[in-house]
Amino acid sequence: MRHLPGTPHQLPGNSLSLAGYQASHFKFEVQAGVATLTLNRPERKNPLTFESYAELRDLFRALAYAEDVKAVVITGAGENFCSGGDVHDIIGPLTKLDMPGLLAFTRMTGDLVKAVRVCPQPVIAAIDGVCAGAGAILAMASDMRLGTERSKTAFLFTRVGLAGCDMGACALLPRLIGQGRAAELLFTGRSMAGPEGERWGFFNSLHEPAALLQAAQALAQGLASGPTFAHGMTKKMLQQEWNMGVDEAIEAEAQAQAICMATNDFHRAYHAFVAKQKPEFEGN
Numbered sequence: 001m002r003h004l005p006g007t008p009h010q011l012p013g014n015s016l017s018l019a020g021y022q023a024s025h026f027k028f029e030v031q032a033g034v035a036t037l038t039l040n041r042p043e044r045k046n047p048l049t050f051e052s053y054a055e056l057r058d059l060f061r062a063l064a065y066a067e068d069v070k071a072v073v074i075t076g077a078g079e080n081f082c083s084g085g086d087v088h089d090i091i092g093p094l095t096k097l098d099m100p101g102l103l104a105f106t107r108m109t110g111d112l113v114k115a116v117r118v119c120p121q122p123v124i125a126a127i128d129g130v131c132a133g134a135g136a137i138l139a140m141a142s143d144m145r146l147g148t149e150r151s152k153t154a155f156l157f158t159r160v161g162l163a164g165c166d167m168g169a170c171a172l173l174p175r176l177i178g179q180g181r182a183a184e185l186l187f188t189g190r191s192m193a194g195p196e197g198e199r200w201g202f203f204n205s206l207h208e209p210a211a212l213l214q215a216a217q218a219l220a221q222g223l224a225s226g227p228t229f230a231h232g233m234t235k236k237m238l239q240q241e242w243n244m245g246v247d248e249a250i251e252a253e254a255q256a257q258a259i260c261m262a263t264n265d266f267h268r269a270y271h272a273f274v275a276k277q278k279p280e281f282e283g284n
Helices: 050-065 087-094 099-118 134-141 156-160 169-177 179-188 194-200 209-224 228-243 246-261 264-274
Strands: 009-011 015-017 027-031 034-039 071-076 123-127 130-132 144-147 152-154 191-193
Touching (some): 034 050, 034 209, 050 087, 071 134, 071 209, 099 134, 130 134, 144 194, 144 209, 156 179, 169 179, 191 194, 209 228, 228 246, 246 264
Parallel strands (some): 071 123, 123 144
Antiparallel strands (some): 009 015
16 A cells, blocks of 8 residues: 555554545545545646656555545535636646656556555545536546536537547446537537536536535445445445456356355344344445
């Protein structure tokens, strides 16, 4: 695991507590098992920098070991989610790098998407306003997305002379909204409005801007109080089965479900059902 700038507390068994983690390049807080990560440069619509990319990647890698985080909400400060890579802090310096340097950067940004997808916690993006470039990729990599009518999601890469195939977009986006719709957004770089995004399946639901974060945190809290081991298994299979045939996927799910049947949460649910009570899951 990579070193985090605000080192989390090490627990026995290689586990971590992230409740006291002090992020350097965004806001991060944990309450009742829900981590809220806020991109916090509202005066510039919350762009990413080299440093914030790296810290986000390392934090999502660390979440695999975090016992006190059961679900994650990503949002942006102010009235926007994320405007993508900072023009002055990233785009300008990239024009001066040689090929090895450029490839190191693009691999690092891709590693952020891999880290979001591999962390066991469900990740919910709360998206208001501008959600562009790498911000759109971060939203796409999340497990669920809540938006507003004024959300504007744009994969802007072709607008700056780059290919639309950035950070896994050509693999992930068609699976969310379909090949033709993904092709349109990735070729043109145009904005997808909130209602259009909900209709296409990019957004799970739309909310009033003032209620967006609360709705995302409520969804995350419901997941955090559920069978979190089973949620982690669900996420793992959702990611892994993309590369499987149907028969292989059925066998993989048989193994995954058998593992879940051996957990205490499964037994807790059964005994609660028999007693006509609500189960209290503990994630094991």
